Amino acid sequence: MVMSEGTVFNRMNRLRDLPSLPEVAMLIDRVVGDTSSSAADVAEVVKDDPALTSSLLRIANSALYAGRHAGSCTNATEAVTRIGFREVRLLCLSLSIVNLFPDKGAQNMDYRAFWQHSLFVANTINVVRRHLPRSLQLSDGWGDSSTYFTCGLLHDIGLLVEDQLFAEEFKKIKRLAKDKGFTLRRAENAVLGTDHCGIGAEAARLWQLPIGVAAAIRNHHSPLEEEGQYKTMTKCLHIADFLSHAHDLGDHGSEEPERLSRRTWDDLGLLVGDIEPIVGAAQREAERSKLFAMLATRA
Numbered sequence: 001m002v003m004s005e006g007t008v009f010n011r012m013n014r015l016r017d018l019p020s021l022p023e024v025a026m027l028i029d030r031v032v033g034d035t036s037s038s039a040a041d042v043a044e045v046v047k048d049d050p051a052l053t054s055s056l057l058r059i060a061n062s063a064l065y066a067g068r069h070a071g072s073c074t075n076a077t078e079a080v081t082r083i084g085f086r087e088v089r090l091l092c093l094s095l096s097i098v099n100l101f102p103d104k105g106a107q108n109m110d111y112r113a114f115w116q117h118s119l120f121v122a123n124t125i126n127v128v129r130r131h132l133p134r135s136l137q138l139s140d141g142w143g144d145s146s147t148y149f150t151c152g153l154l155h156d157i158g159l160l161v162e163d164q165l166f167a168e169e170f171k172k173i174k175r176l177a178k179d180k181g182f183t184l185r186r187a188e189n190a191v192l193g194t195d196h197c198g199i200g201a202e203a204a205r206l207w208q209l210p211i212g213v214a215a216a217i218r219n220h221h222s223p224l225e226e227e228g229q230y231k232t233m234t235k236c237l238h239i240a241d242f243l244s245h246a247h248d249l250g251d252h253g254s255e256e257p258e259r260l261s262r263r264t265w266d267d268l269g270l271l272v273g274d275i276e277p278i279v280g281a282a283q284r285e286a287e288r289s290k291l292f293a294m295l296a297t298r299a
């Protein structure tokens with residue numbers, strides 16, 4: 001039986017019971033944003049969350065950060081100093097969201113590949129943002145790099161919600177896509193009456209994330225449909241998502257190739273000469289995303 005969007009959204013109400021999305025991350029955001037804060041202040045907040053602390057220590061001791069430092073890092077304050085405030089802020093946000101969706105042996109989704117894709121898009125959306133012409137950056141004053149990051153990290157969260165709350169239906173969706181050659185979104189609409197874009201936007205609304213995050217998630221596969229004040233972020237998201245598919249990086253829930261809308265690129269005022277540096281930076285992000293996804297999802 002085909003479900004309706006209303007039934008799907010009703011069942012999603014239980015998402016409200018999740019610990020308020022990245023509570024710790026929000027707190028860290030505030031502490032890091034305060035220029036008088038020290039590494040010890042940030043570590044004090046991190047310490048309240050043991051899973052977060054152990055993931056941060058693992059990352060601080062990984063090849064990416066351990067290189068220049070002698071000996072292994074054993075406490076949160078050292079980890080914050082080694083990783084750096086800006087990175088810690090984004091890492092804590094990522095880790096607290098990853099921890100909200102434990103991989104409970106789910107069969108329908110490779111969680112590590114999913115987070116690898118999401119982290120890549122979260123980092124790459126800011127690469128694209130940095131290449132925008134200055135006039136566009138200024139007119140887009142509401143969206144700072146951490147809002148863009150959140151938007152990239154959560155753009156496919158609808159797929160995880162489907163896997164966790166609609167496991168049976170998600171199985172059917174995957175089968176339809178495989179057996180009948182349906183695109184993922186067509187299969188989702190056939191089974192649930194909505195797709196991961198609509199479900200993701202509803203999750204963002206329930207979690208009271210900035211309204212622009214919900215708008216960009218809703219239209220990440222149809223960026224030209226977003227015509228309001230969030231259109232720049234939506235288009236950057238679409239390009240970052242495309243670059244992930246082009247690198248064949250991680251699990252985006254479907255085999256179908258993503259198409260880059262040429263108008264999206266032109267509307268953002270990007271030039272042919274921007275392609276090489278954007279792709280080069282995206283390649284470097286791909287390596288980092290692989291490592292973070294591995295460290296963040298290790299039991």
Ligand SMILES: [Fe+2]
Pocket residue numbers: 155156196220221252
């Ligand atoms: Fe998607």
Ligand SMILES: [Fe+2]
Pocket residue numbers: 117121155156241252
């Ligand atoms: Fe995606």
